[in-house]
Amino acid sequence: MSDLVELQQDEDVTEFSMDAAALGDLLGSRQKEMRAEWSRLEWIQRHIDGRIARTWMPEGADAEYKDLLRKASTPWLQYARNALAQGLFVDGFSDDDLWKQAWQANSMDGRQIKVNREVVGLGKSYGMALPGENGTVVMRPMSALHTFAHYADPWDEYPEWALYRTAKRGASYWDSSWYFFDRECWYRFTGSPATPQNLEVCRHDLGFCPVVQLSNTLDSDDAPESSIEAGIKPWKRIVDYTFTLSMVMRYGAFPQKWMAGGEIATDDQGNAMIRPSVDSLLHASGDSGETARFGSFQAANIADVVTGLESAKADLSAVLQIPPHYFMSKVINMSADGIEAEESPYFRNLEERKASLSEGYELWMRTAAAVLGKQALAQDTNVEVHWLDQRTRSLAQVVDAIVKLKTVGAPDSLLFAFIPGWTKQDVLDATASAARLEQSEQQILAMQATETAAEPAGNIDGSTEES
Template structure:
């Protein structure tokens, strides 16, 4: 079969499809670890059947904690214009209209697990405005323009049509959009694609946006590598933890209880000559033997402290490698001061600020594709730092004495741009009412209680 021409729709389809399949196979491992589908620890063949129940109980999912501790503090609070009359309100209305409070969280989560996620921008269709939808990294892949990584050359969206059971894909180029589907799928064979044409329309619709309509949310990318999973460095440690837990549970099953022994006595046998256990040991039973030389004793129970320390050491390794506060993973907090908590979370806060820079680039491209200029509506994030109300208010009061504008103090307090605008309007309305009251009082209106008719308050002490 002849190969498609370079940069033709078929060439991009095959190229991106193969890249997407390869990336999905690699990142499925991290998705399994997040979902607590860890591989079972290795045991000898003879030991697997008796201890299979213990193997299934040995999974302790620290990978989920690592990801959730990071993603839980990624939250877009709004948009803020850099110039007067900017488009921050328009951007926030678009954000809310597309339910991106929750949609962005889904995209951030997938980016943290698999390394990448996407936002698809669809142009207005006459019934509603721009449509922005989060896209899963197993269904979408993009490729940058050679020599200009900030510009996208093409993108592919792949999905299975649940109604027709057909594999479908769409190739997005800056000028055109092409659709394909594979009516028949055979295991072990590449899809046999055919053009998906709409009756009465030319194959390959026009891309009215003039750009590949995706914003890429990349987690911890490098110069020559795409985004990477937060779990890339800890899956091996997770396996160690599961193995340690399995060994501990096997020890508990076999040797954690003191084993009894007896000597100097004859063991009874049944009618078939098989030995009979002479004692039924329990907390309310007494062991008695008629032989004068009989002796009883017990072995020491197995010490489990070594397993517990080994597991704790591995969890500490995860905390250090992923910058996750140790008390999140170990669950132990003993008389920790506010300063100690801040120090423990410093690494996580730094990681969040670092990761947000690349996520923000994808979000800004998404909003720009939807008609919102990123230079006029920058993204405002909720602060990931933990501070007590008293500490924060005290710092803001001191900043106010230095002449810091009131709106800036509100922003530092954590108010969203929408809350700041609402508070500003309320203050202006209150000031207008006060001025209207002074104006009315000057023209004979009934003064307020405690104010003389001439409008001049009495001196203190009169």
């Protein structure tokens, strides 16, 4: 965070800040609570990443068996999370100046992608806004996997304080680099929360902790709900079916051989000298070899396992409200109406996510306004973020709607926002260009009116009246 104002330690800062001992007492008393929350989120993240922590396997499972199990863990939940997050993209804000000074100046078009993914996957994420150099504002996302925020009241907009873990430095989990934020100052230190070392402090003079929680659901009683956690059990069934399919393809897709009677040659330790495989040949030795009988079992039906796998994917689709054709491997010819019907639950789900997530982004932008000294805007609860419309619409339909809305006096800034693929900057440029064009036309009309008024009135015979 090199863009932040330089850390300083003077009398003014010391008056409003905590020393290392006081900070250690505060954070040390919450250390168990922090670890419990981070462990809960890490458990969800492991499943999203497709990592199976513990699973049953038969005693004496060989390396081939373990390899098949490892390959069966496909990260379908990660794909589902991204499919939802890709429908969430903020591309505008009510105040154009703040949009440029805060959002675009901090590259939030790109940074929001990770925030939206985490909000969908883990249920929440965090963001901070602090004074930067030369009167600017620094906005940075903070992962919920490394952030702990303490709220005095569940309905508060801002936490009392927040702790952010940046990177692991030593062998111990708690031996890291840390940032701490409260109502008056922000701190940087190393070591553990209970024993801060190399403490540096800087005032931000905001009067509140400049950390914002962005939530997937707004509920004061419980932690924000993940949109992906409900899909963990269906995903595990997909893993089971995928592993079963791999086993069947490896061991059951070809006829298994059998032999009755006779003896198989063994080595000195009594182990069979051949191992049944696709291209192996069974041979019965000894005196009873002449009476041995050979045969093969029927090959396994792979199609039945594939049907079960597709059924498990359909369950995951229904639970997460994601169109089933997003998960299916086969391309199915569908009409436009059919696709719209399949995707309607998906877009309803997105609208719910936007309703909750908008509040966090709006508060984050208002916090940035407070940092920039725009107090009226910081207190304005009517500001809104604008979401990019991801629905598929033809350009002809959009243009027709824009022309009709223009006839009733709708402003250009709203009409241009309907054009598919246009960013907020495109809308601002087009609006400014349209305003310049309209101003030029008005000036031309005014000049023409002035010239007409200056011309002497003519009589019927072509003569002019003297003034």
